[in-house]
Every structure is written in structure tokens, then in C-alpha cells.
Amino acid sequence: MASDKLDKSYEPAAVERRWYEYWEEEGLFHADPASEKPPYSIVIPPPNVTGQLHMGHALNNTMQDILCRYKRMTGFEVLWMPGTDHAGIATQNVVERQLASEGKDRHDLGREAFIERVWEWRTEYGGKIINQLKRLGASCDWQRERFTMDEGLSKAVREVFVRLYEEGLVYRGDYIINWCPRCHTALSDLESEHEEVSGGLYYIRYPFKSVGGYLVVATTRPETLLGDTAVAVNPDDPRYADLPDDIVLLPLLGRELPIIQDTYVSTEFGTGALKITPAHDPNDFLIGQKHGLPSVRVMDDSGTINEEGGPYAGLDRFEARKRMLEDLEAQDLLENQEEYLHSVGHCYRCKTMVEPILSKQWFVKVAPLAAEALKAVQEGDTRIVPPQWEKTYYEWMTNIRDWCVSRQIWWGHRIPAWYCACGEVIVRRDTPEACPECGNVKLEQETDVLDTWFSSGLWPFSTMGWPEDTPELKKFYPTSCLVTAFDILFFWVARMMMLGIKFMGDVPFKDVYIHALVRDASGQKMSKSTGNVIDPLTVMDDFGTDAFRFTLAAFAAQGRDIKMSEERIAGYRNFVNKIWNAARFTLMNLEDWTPGQAPAGLKLQDRWILSRVGRVADEVAQAIEEYRFNEAASAVYQFVWHEFCDWYLELAKGSLYDEADPTGQAASRTVLAQVFSRVLRILHPFMPFISEELWQRLPGAQGSIMTAPWPAAGPEERDEAAEADMQLVMEVIGGIRNIRGEMGINPGQEVPLVLTPHQDGVADLLEDQAARIMSLAKTSAPAWAAEGSPPAKAASAALPQVTVYVPLEGLVDFAAEEARLAKKLAKLEKEIAPSQKKLANEGFLAKAPAAVVAKERAKVAEAEDKIARVQAGLEQVRSFL
RNA sequence: AGGCACGUAGCUCAGGGGGAGAGCGCCACCCUGACACGGUGGAGGUCCCGGGUUCAAAUCCCGGCGUGCCUACCA
Numbered sequence: 001m002a003s004d005k006l007d008k009s010y011e012p013a014a015v016e017r018r019w020y021e022y023w024e025e026e027g028l029f030h031a032d033p034a035s036e037k038p039p040y041s042i043v044i045p046p047p048n049v050t051g052q053l054h055m056g057h058a059l060n061n062t063m064q065d066i067l068c069r070y071k072r073m074t075g076f077e078v079l080w081m082p083g084t085d086h087a088g089i090a091t092q093n094v095v096e097r098q099l100a101s102e103g104k105d106r107h108d109l110g111r112e113a114f115i116e117r118v119w120e121w122r123t124e125y126g127g128k129i130i131n132q133l134k135r136l137g138a139s140c141d142w143q144r145e146r147f148t149m150d151e152g153l154s155k156a157v158r159e160v161f162v163r164l165y166e167e168g169l170v171y172r173g174d175y176i177i178n179w180c181p182r183c184h185t186a187l188s189d190l191e192s193e194h195e196e197v198s199g200g201l202y203y204i205r206y207p208f209k210s211v212g213g214y215l216v217v218a219t220t221r222p223e224t225l226l227g228d229t230a231v232a233v234n235p236d237d238p239r240y241a242d243l244p245d246d247i248v249l250l251p252l253l254g255r256e257l258p259i260i261q262d263t264y265v266s267t268e269f270g271t272g273a274l275k276i277t278p279a280h281d282p283n284d285f286l287i288g289q290k291h292g293l294p295s296v297r298v299m300d301d302s303g304t305i306n307e308e309g310g311p312y313a314g315l316d317r318f319e320a321r322k323r324m325l326e327d328l329e330a331q332d333l334l335e336n337q338e339e340y341l342h343s344v345g346h347c348y349r350c351k352t353m354v355e356p357i358l359s360k361q362w363f364v365k366v367a368p369l370a371a372e373a374l375k376a377v378q379e380g381d382t383r384i385v386p387p388q389w390e391k392t393y394y395e396w397m398t399n400i401r402d403w404c405v406s407r408q409i410w411w412g413h414r415i416p417a418w419y420c421a422c423g424e425v426i427v428r429r430d431t432p433e434a435c436p437e438c439g440n441v442k443l444e445q446e447t448d449v450l451d452t453w454f455s456s457g458l459w460p461f462s463t464m465g466w467p468e469d470t471p472e473l474k475k476f477y478p479t480s481c482l483v484t485a486f487d488i489l490f491f492w493v494a495r496m497m498m499l500g501i502k503f504m505g506d507v508p509f510k511d512v513y514i515h516a517l518v519r520d521a522s523g524q525k526m527s528k529s530t531g532n533v534i535d536p537l538t539v540m541d542d543f544g545t546d547a548f549r550f551t552l553a554a555f556a557a558q559g560r561d562i563k564m565s566e567e568r569i570a571g572y573r574n575f576v577n578k579i580w581n582a583a584r585f586t587l588m589n590l591e592d593w594t595p596g597q598a599p600a601g602l603k604l605q606d607r608w609i610l611s612r613v614g615r616v617a618d619e620v621a622q623a624i625e626e627y628r629f630n631e632a633a634s635a636v637y638q639f640v641w642h643e644f645c646d647w648y649l650e651l652a653k654g655s656l657y658d659e660a661d662p663t664g665q666a667a668s669r670t671v672l673a674q675v676f677s678r679v680l681r682i683l684h685p686f687m688p689f690i691s692e693e694l695w696q697r698l699p700g701a702q703g704s705i706m707t708a709p710w711p712a713a714g715p716e717e718r719d720e721a722a723e724a725d726m727q728l729v730m731e732v733i734g735g736i737r738n739i740r741g742e743m744g745i746n747p748g749q750e751v752p753l754v755l756t757p758h759q760d761g762v763a764d765l766l767e768d769q770a771a772r773i774m775s776l777a778k779t780s781a782p783a784w785a786a787e788g789s790p791p792a793k794a795a796s797a798a799l800p801q802v803t804v805y806v807p808l809e810g811l812v813d814f815a816a817e818e819a820r821l822a823k824k825l826a827k828l829e830k831e832i833a834p835s836q837k838k839l840a841n842e843g844f845l846a847k848a849p850a851a852v853v854a855k856e857r858a859k860v861a862e863a864e865d866k867i868a869r870v871q872a873g874l875e876q877v878r879s880f881l
Numbered sequence: 882a883g884g885c886a887c888g889u890a891g892c893u894c895a896g897g898g899g900g901a902g903a904g905c906g907c908c909a910c911c912c913u914g915a916c917a918c919g920g921u922g923g924a925g926g927u928c929c930c931g932g933g934u935u936c937a938a939a940u941c942c943c944g945g946c947g948u949g950c951c952u953a954c955c956a
Contacts, residue, residue: 009916009918281954283954391884395884554904555893563894588915634904637904747920834899834900842936843936
């Protein structure tokens with residue numbers, strides 16, 4: 001394999017497909033619960049089965065994959081548990097749309113046939129998102145793929161529901177819930193999204209029955225007055241201190257309504273009189289309960305006025321509003337109306353305006369569960385990263401209301417409750433034969449299904465086989481980390497916390513890493529309607545998966561949203577190509593090489609790069625461990641491009657091409673192979689595909705890079721001396737290049753070089769490195785000048801340890817050199833000013849730590865030295881002019 | 882209304898009490914035997930404003946201004 005020549009640029013498509021298949025065939029993603037290795041586990045946030053991979057998924061799963069691949073390389077038995085969510089309302093909507101295009105609706109099919117149809121849909125299309133995740137390189141254990149509606153998970157759902165019911169934590173009751181008139185189902189508070197809506201505030205007159213006059217009530221939803229059962233005022237409101245002892249008549253319908261007093265009513269808003277509609281407003285419902293008021297429901301499940309609405313029966317809620325306002329106006333009962341901006345709930349799925357409606361629903365009593373979940377984070381059993389989200393979590397866990405878990409749709413886990421004609425409610429794991437109270441065998445099962453988040457709340461343990469006691473649970477629960485965006489912190493994370501603690505007796509994850517949202521280049525949320533969506537699949541087609549993944553990692557700074565742009569991805573595509581070409585160079589030089597230990601007598605650049613690559617491996621490792629993906633990415637980027645490619649490969653050319661020194665050549669080849677192997681391994685968590693492709697081409701490669709050990713080095717492998725010496729060599733070359741560039745010397749033109757060392761050992765070092773300097777800075781062999789007798793007509797660069805002279809007689813205009821040095825001087829003086837100021841400050845000398853003072857002193861001394869040399873150079877140049 | 886972020890180079894953003902950083906863009910030169918998806922050099926910043934703490938503030942605190950987002954039952 002190593003013998004095929006590489007193309008000049010990297011072509012990702014074929015490579016990606018090939019290696020993903022290879023990994024799967026080799027079973028490299030599979031986790032073994034019997035392994036001796038320490039466990040590391042992550043459960044995937046299950047994408048909706050209807051899902052299409054979007055930027056959010058891509059970011060989320062790339063991070064998980066980075067963690068998993070890294071952990072495998074560092075010796076962990078890694079389980080990344082994948083699967084999909086049945087996504088009740090979303091999926092039902094998709095299939096209903098499909099039916100609609102055939103001119104049918106779900107009622108034409110009936111419940112069973114409809115569910116059958118959804119399953120068919122799932123078989124046909126449900127694997128789409130899974131394939132897209134594979135495309136992304138996700139190293140999930142696909143042999144364990146689960147679905148929230150599959151047999152095992154359904155069993156877990158029933159188990160949890162029944163146990164909660166038996167403990168009194170599940171109850172059924174009348175309650176105001178958020179109703180979506182289009183989806184025909186209840187929504188949890190979270191599923192009702194508040195949006196600012198500009199509507200009207202209407203002032204309506206409610207005439208007194210016996211005395212003259214009226215009470216004016218302000219409302220934004222006049223149509224609900226059909227269901228009014230009282231009008232309330234605040235007993236402390238002076239405006240209503242001498243209210244007549246009377247009742248009022250409901251406009252349009254004439255029903256008699258009592259006037260009640262309740263401190264809930266604000267004296268600041270509207271008229272201070274509030275209509276009470278217990279069946280259609282959550283607050284009114286509470287007031288109604290308190291005062292024993294009847295509830296009159298005036299709308300059906302589609303938001304159409306029902307028979308309670310008298311003349312308005314059969315009208316849609318908005319149509320009714322319009323008609324009623326006209327009628328009120330006609331009867332002179334509409335006193336006033338004004339524009340009013342208020343926030344109204346909308347269905348999170350279909351954006352229809354939510355209607356608060358009184359109905360019978362199933363609830364989970366969350367207070368006791370939430371208390372434990374709160375404590376777990378407070379006590380550090382689960383760590384939220386970054387910690388700023390803790391507060392939000394606490395806030396929500398403390399103010400949480402009971403969770404409405406019933407949904408009036410067909411696709412989902414049907415609630416395991418049966419009703420008997422005798423009034424008995426039976427909640428069971430399995431279908432009961434007969435009513436335990438009266439023996440009746442005709443039982444009706446509850447038609448409602450459970451909220452989708454009920455089953456996803458069990459995901460960390462249901463996927464591992466709970467309620468059975470499985471080896472997977474033993475080995476991998478609690479999971480190590482959950483990676484998610486904050487927008488489902490409450491929907492999902494909070495529920496997993498509550499249910500995990502309740503049923504497993506332990507938190508579901510040790511860490512929760514909360515990452516950002518991906519937005520478009522101008523910071524807008526990506527949405528189909530605004531057309532600013534960047535499709536990850538297109539990006540992967542255009543730039544390659546590795547470049548895309550690396551971009552996501554590089555962007556993923558904690559606590560900030562990500563603005564995605566194609567230019568950035570193109571930048572990292574270039575990086576991938578750079579790696580590819582570094583590999584071309586490397587492999588080209590390793591054609592006649594066989595693996596083995598590096599011979600003694602390494603060159604400075606070899607010692608330097610070995611030290612550096614180890615340091616970078618450790619830095620990257622630490623950054624990944626701390627979820628600082630962007631820092632990990634930038635460390636590896638910086639190193640690979642600007643140290644390995646820019647310096648090492650260039651420096652190595654000298655000995656790699658040196659046929660006269662076969663020993664040195666062999667040593668360089670070995671170091672090159674070793675370093676490149678480590679580079680690939682450091683890159684692998686970020687760029688699984690190209691790293692595998694190149695790994696397999698390395699001479700002597702064995703097995704997948706996935707199973708190769710992480711190139712950890714540790715402090716004992718640092719070569720500080722080599723790093724310091726290389727630093728000087730790079731500065732000398734930089735100084736010469738600066739002179740060349742600024743002086744406009746042709747890149748092909750070789751220039752003379754004169755060096756004046758200021759420290760012991762420097763001359764030896766630079767003499768030893770002369771060939772490298774000559775080649776990288778394009779100079780002739782260095783000459784040496786004693787301190788105080790600089791060469792004539794030379795440009796100079798002053799370094800702390802050495803002054804570099806480039807004699808430029810005949811090459812340049814010395815006026816330009818004068819300007820260059822003057823600029824340097826000004827810059828140096830400006831740079832050193834703050835430090836000089838500090839040292840002049842007595843408080844600084846007295847109070848700052850000694851090390852800081854010493855550092856500042858050294859800095860100033862060095863700079864002053866340098867300034868003196870630049871000045872000398874400047875004077876010399878001036879003397880030529 | 883409350884809460885949480887953010888304001889650093891032309892753009893997008895890292896950093897976070899003691900030497901202003903990156904990528905892209907820009908300018909100049911260069912097809913040097915891995916790479917023009919490249920190389921070398923360079924320009925560019927009152928770190929939003931005002932106070933405070935400190936020997937020292939872009940960084941911490943307070944107050945503005947601006948921008949996002951989240952939560953909330955005032956009809």
C-alpha cells in the first residue's frame with residue numbers, strides 16, 4: 001500500500017467511504033463489557049428518526065467522536081451508544097403529510113393501520129440520519145443501535161410509568177394545559193414556545209344586572225368570554241371600594257356572573273377588573289378552583305367554538321373573535337381597543353398558536369424527583385461544564401411544575417392504563433384480563449400516548465438493557481459524559497437526571513458538557529424559512545469530512561455560539577491538504593526506509609521536533625480532557641503547520657537529501673517517520689479519515705490508527721536545551737529573512753552573513769547549524785566578527801545572544817536600511833516603555849512578587865541591550881549615507 | 882419584568898491581573914525538487930465608554946451604552 005504514489009491534492013470522498021467500512025468490519029466501534037480496560041461511555045442524544053443531519057448534530061456528534069476516539073487511544077473501553085428517537089408529534093406529522101398527499105388522513109386508516117404505516121415509514125426512511133452520522137465518521141457502537149420505541153425500551157417505559165404510578169408520582173387530573181389545535185394534542189410547558197405577538201387589548205363592558213352602568217374588563221382574547229364564569233377585582237383596589245352589591249351579565253350571552261374579590265388581580269393593569277375563564281386560562285383556572293367557580297369549555301379540540309358558544313358555535317376561534325367584536329361594537333359594549341404587544345405560546349412543532357384548554361391529562365409529580373436531581377449537581381455527583389449553566393439548571397429545578405406527560409396522538413408509547421365501566425383505573429405492565437374490582441372483562445385502554453421525552457428520559461439506562469441487570473449497565477453506567485446543546489437542557493437532561501437517579505440510584509452521567517448553538521455567518525439561527533441553512537452534507541461533499549470536523553472543533557469555544565461560514569471551512573480544507581502534502585514528502589523520503597530505532601547522533605532539529613511533538617500531544621490531551629476542543633484544535637494546527645511543516649521539514653531536507661552521509665540520512669528518516677506517526681495519531685480524533693489513510697501508508701503500519709496508542713510524552717521527554725537552541729536558530733534565520741524581505745532583496749539572491757555572538761556557546765551552536773541557516777535564509781557561509789568591529793555597510797538584526805549582519809554593499813539602498821532600523825528602534829522603545837515605567841514605580845518593586853520584578857528587569861536589560869545595538873547599527877548606516 | 886452571555890485587528894473570533902493573539906482578508910516579493918488549497922516578509926488594535934480595587938487592569942468590581950439569548954400566568 002505504501003508504494004502507491006499520492007496525488008498532489010487530497011481527494012476525500014473515496015478515502016472516507018473505504019475506511020469507515022473497514023472500521024465497521026473490524027468491529028473497532030464495538031464495546032466489550034467484559035473488557036479489563038476502564039470504561040468510558042457516552043450515550044448519543046438520539047436524533048429524531050425523522051431527522052436530517054444539521055449543523056447542530058454535526059457539532060454535537062463531532063465532539064462526542066473526538067472524545068471517544070481519544071479515549072480509545074488512551075486505553076479505555078469505550079461505549080458510544082447510538083440510536084434514534086421516535087419523536088411522537090414530529091413523526092406523526094410527517095406521516096400525516098404523506099397521507100394528506102394521498103388525500104387521506106389518519107382517521108381514514110384508523111389507529112392500528114396508522115401506526116403500522118408509521119413503522120413502515122420508519123423502516124424505509126428512519127436510517128437516513130444514521131447513515132449521515134456514519135458519513136460524519138461517528139464511531140458509535142452500531143451493533144447496539146436502539147430506538148425509543150423498540151421492544152426493550154418500551155418495556156422500560158412501562159416499568160417506569162407503573163412504578164411511578166404505584167408510588168403516587170403519576171396522577172391523572174383536570175388541568176389547564178397547552179393545547180395545539182392543529183396537532184390535536186396537549187403540549188408540555190416547554191413545548192409551548194413564547195413569541196411576541198402584536199394583538200389587541202379590548203375593553204369590554206359587562207353590564208350590572210340590577211343597577212345601571214357596567215364593569216369594564218380588559219382582555220386580549222375576547223372570544224374566551226363565552227366561557228367566563230365570574231369577574232374579579234382586587235379587594236384593595238380603591239376604584240372598586242364601593243362596588244354595587246350586584247352581579248354582572250355576560251355580554252352577548254347574557255349569562256349571570258358573580259363578582260369575586262381576589263388579590264391576584266393586578267390593580268395596575270387594564271381596568272383592574274378581570275374576567276375569569278377557568279376552562280381557558282391557567283390563572284383563571286386556579287382562581288376558579290379557589291372560589292369554587294364552574295368551568296365552561298367553549299372550544300373543541302380544533303379551536304372551534306362549541307355549543308356553549310351559542311350563536312358563535314361552529315366558528316373558528318379567530319373568526320369568532322372577529323364576529324364577537326363586531327357584535328360588541330354594535331351593542332356599544334366595546335369601550336375601547338388598543339394595540340398590545342404580548343407573548344403568546346406557539347406549538348414548537350407547527351407554530352400554531354397554543355390554546356390553553358382545560359382537560360384531563362396524566363402528570364408526573366416532579367418535585368421529589370427534582371430535589372434529588374438538584375442535589376446531585378450541587379454535591380458534584382454530576383458536573384456541568386461550563387459551570388455557568390449550573391445556575392440555569394438550579395433555577396429550573398427549583399421552579400419546576402408538574403410534567404404533563406400525556407399526548408393525544410397515536411404514535412408513541414401508549415399509556416399502560418385501562419378503564420373499567422365501574423370507574424376503576426388499572427395501571428399495569430401487561431394488559432389486564434379483567435377489572436380487579438368488578439371482574440368486568442371489557443376494559444378500555446387509555447388512548448393517550450406518553451410525551452416523547454418520557455422515553456428519552458430513560459435513554460442512559462434503557463439502552464443498556466434496564467430493567468434487566470445487564471453487564472452493560474454494570475460496566476458502563478453511570479456514563480462518563482453527556483454532550484448536548486443547552487436548548488434541550490430542560491427537555492432532556494433534567495429528565496434524565498431525575499429518572500436516572502430515581503431508577504438507577506445513581507446519576508446518569510458524571511459530566512454534562514454543554515456546547516454552543518451553530519448559527520450562520522451573521523449570527524442568525526439557521527432555519528429553512530430564512531434560507532440561511534448550511535447543509536453539513538454539502539459541506540462534507542465540498543470540503544471533506546475531516547476539514548469540516550476540524551472546523552467544528554476549532555470553533556467550539558466554550559460558552560459562545562458558533563458562526564459558521566464556508567470560508568472558514570475552506571481554510572481548514574487547506575490545512576488538510578497541507579497535511580496530505582507533508583505526507584507526500586514524508587512518504588517519498590521513507591521509500592527506502594525500514595522501521596527501527598533511531599541511530600544515535602540526532603541532529604538539533606530532530607531533538608527539537610521530538611521534544612515539541614511530545615509536548616503538543618500532552619497539551620492536546622489535556623485540552624480534550626477539559627472539553628476545550630478549540631484549544632486542542634489550535635494547538636495541533638499551529639504545531640503541524642507552523643512547526644512541523646514550516647521548520648522541521650525544511651530543516652530535515654538538508655540531511656534527508658545528503659547522500660554523502662548515509663548514517664545521518666537514516667537517522668533523519670527514522671525521526672521523520674516517528675514524528676509523522678505521532679502527528680497522525682494526534683490528528684486522529686479530529687480527522688479520522690485522512691489520519692487513517694496516511695497511517696496505513698506509513699512503512700510498517702500495523703492495524704488501524706484507531707487502536708494505536710496516544711503519543712503521550714510526559715515532562716521527562718522534553719529536551720529543553722534543544723528547544724532553546726532551535727529557538728535561537730529560528731530567530732537568526734528570521735532576522736536574516738526580515739532584512740531580505742524589508743530590503744527587497746530578490747529571493748534567489750544569496751547574501752553574505754556575518755555573526756557577532758554575545759554569549760559563550762553561541763558561536764559553536766551557529767557554526768554547527770551553519771548549513772541549515774545558509775539553506776533556509778539563503779546566505780553564504782557565515783563569517784565572524786568580533787564585538788565592537790562590525791562589518792562595513794551591513795544591515796543588522798540584534799538578538800540577545802548574537803548580532804546578525806548582512807553586508808549589503810551594492811545590494812541595497814542604505815537609506816532604506818536606515819528607515820528599517822529606525823522603525824525597529826521605535827518599535828522596541830514603545831514595547832519596553834510599560835516595563836520601564838513599572839520598574840520606576842516603587843510600589844511595584846516593593847509589592848510585586850520577586851520573580852515578576854526579576855522578569856521585568858531582565859526584559860528591560862535585554863531590550864536596552866538590543867536598543868543599543870540597533871542604535872549602533874543605525875549610526876553605522878548613517879555614516880555610509 | 883427578571884436572568885445569562887457578549888462588545889479585542891477590516892471580518893470572524895481565541896485569550897483572561899504582570900510581554901496584545903489566530904484564521905481569513907490586505908500589501909510586497911516568490912511557481913525554491915511535499916504543497917500556489919503553497920512559501921517568505923510586512924502593514925494593521927484607546928482590547929465599547931466612565932469610575933473603582935491593585936504596585937500593576939484588555940483581564941477583577943460597580944455604573945453606563947450597545948448586541949444577542951433564555952425564562953415569566955399580569956388579563
